[in-house]
Amino acid sequence: MLALLGLATIVVLLSAIMTNRMSPLVALIAVPIVAALAGGFGFETSKFIIAGIRSIAPTAGMFVFAIIFFGVVTDAGMMDPIIDRILRLVGTRPARITVGTTLLALLIHLDGSGAVCFLITIPAMLPLYDRLGMDKRILALCVSMAAGVNFLPWTGPMIRSAAALKVPVTDIFNPLIAVQGVGLLFIFTVAFLLGKREERRLGLSSSPLAAGEARSVGAMGVDGGVAAGPAPRVLTPEQIRIRRPKLFWVNLILTLSIMAVMIEGAVDPVVMFMVGTVLALMINYPDVKMQKDRVDAHAKAALMMASILLAAGVFTGIMSGTKMLSAMAQSAVAFVPPDMAQHVPFALGILSMPLSLLFDPDSYYFGMMPVIAEVYKTLGGDPIQIAQASVLGQMTVGFPVSPLTPATFLVVGLCGIGLGEHQKFSIPYLFAASVVMTIAAAVLGVIPF
16 A cells, blocks of 8 residues: 555655646645645644654755855856966867866856856856867766766765765765766867867878967957957956955865865764855955855755755655655565566666656656665665765766756857757767766676676
8 A cells, every 4th residue: 555655655746747737846845744644643643744854854954055156266266277278278279178168167167056157157168169169068068978977976866866875975976986987088089089080070180280270260250350268257246246256276175175075074064065155255245244145145945955955855855754655665566576686776876867857856866766765775785885976977967968958958048059960979979978987886886787
């Protein structure tokens, strides 16, 4: 009975979210409450909800303060010299441009926001692609690969997976650091090779004379006017007002220190980002009104994700407290041959990127993944390996091509290409990145083969 009720709850949740009949926030709260009441749990449901929210609270807190912290140091201009330096270094050789594009997107995505990454990187690099006649699909791919492989502890998929399993996010992330390194090596290699291919296509790599022509092309606009290198970024008066260029090194050291201590595990991530946010505000904006303004500027994004996470706490709390999750797992175990159990994480890792085309992040991480993890746990496996396999592709390298995420349409809109051509060109490379990281995770012993 409980297994059927749990299955019905999952199906209704997925249907409500994927058909846009309910927002994820509403569905994650309303659907499990109705299911619990229908199952006869009555007022005991509130205890399950509180237990679920209590387990989610540290993760939600970390995400809120991570958004505010990175927003504050970015407002202060910490990324400006880095961006400008990369733009100067790429020159007009396509191979440098593609690698520089990937590096720039990787650094911008440190705040965990794909939309911000695309909004800054693509406009900065697009004029150079246009000037040289480079394929803009490569620009879309490079920023997509960088944002996808850069799954950090405060990014959406990592946060959701930790929240769904009620485990510290570092337990999932830290074993994947070397795997992520392999993924980064892969995407930079792809970017370089695509850049070299563009050089050959444009006839810019056959001789020193051709190289000189490349510099000439880069120095001329499409109408023959002089336009050396990438177009300079223009800050708005408001951005200039809140910039603190003299505090660049202070902000950089503060950021690196927080990330190092957090990844090392000496202090809980939520504590590090809370302390970091306080220090960033006091150092860059001693004036109380400016501190309030900076927090207000990033509060909407922080509140939106925090509310989803707390709603997820309601869902996971009810599913666990009512034993619906364990009942579903017990029923599903009968359909999994015992000798195949150890292969579940590896198979999931291979399928994780294509699953981004079928499930939005909330549906997968809060609806599907907990069931798979519980089944795997019943078979004797570690549920964290299911989370690790999932983040190797599901809404990480998969999100910039998924029609279920607004960021995909942002990429194609900013690059001026069609969704179909972006997907056709990028999906093979993004899928390959997911497969490479899955194999690396197996070889390094993070997940079993």
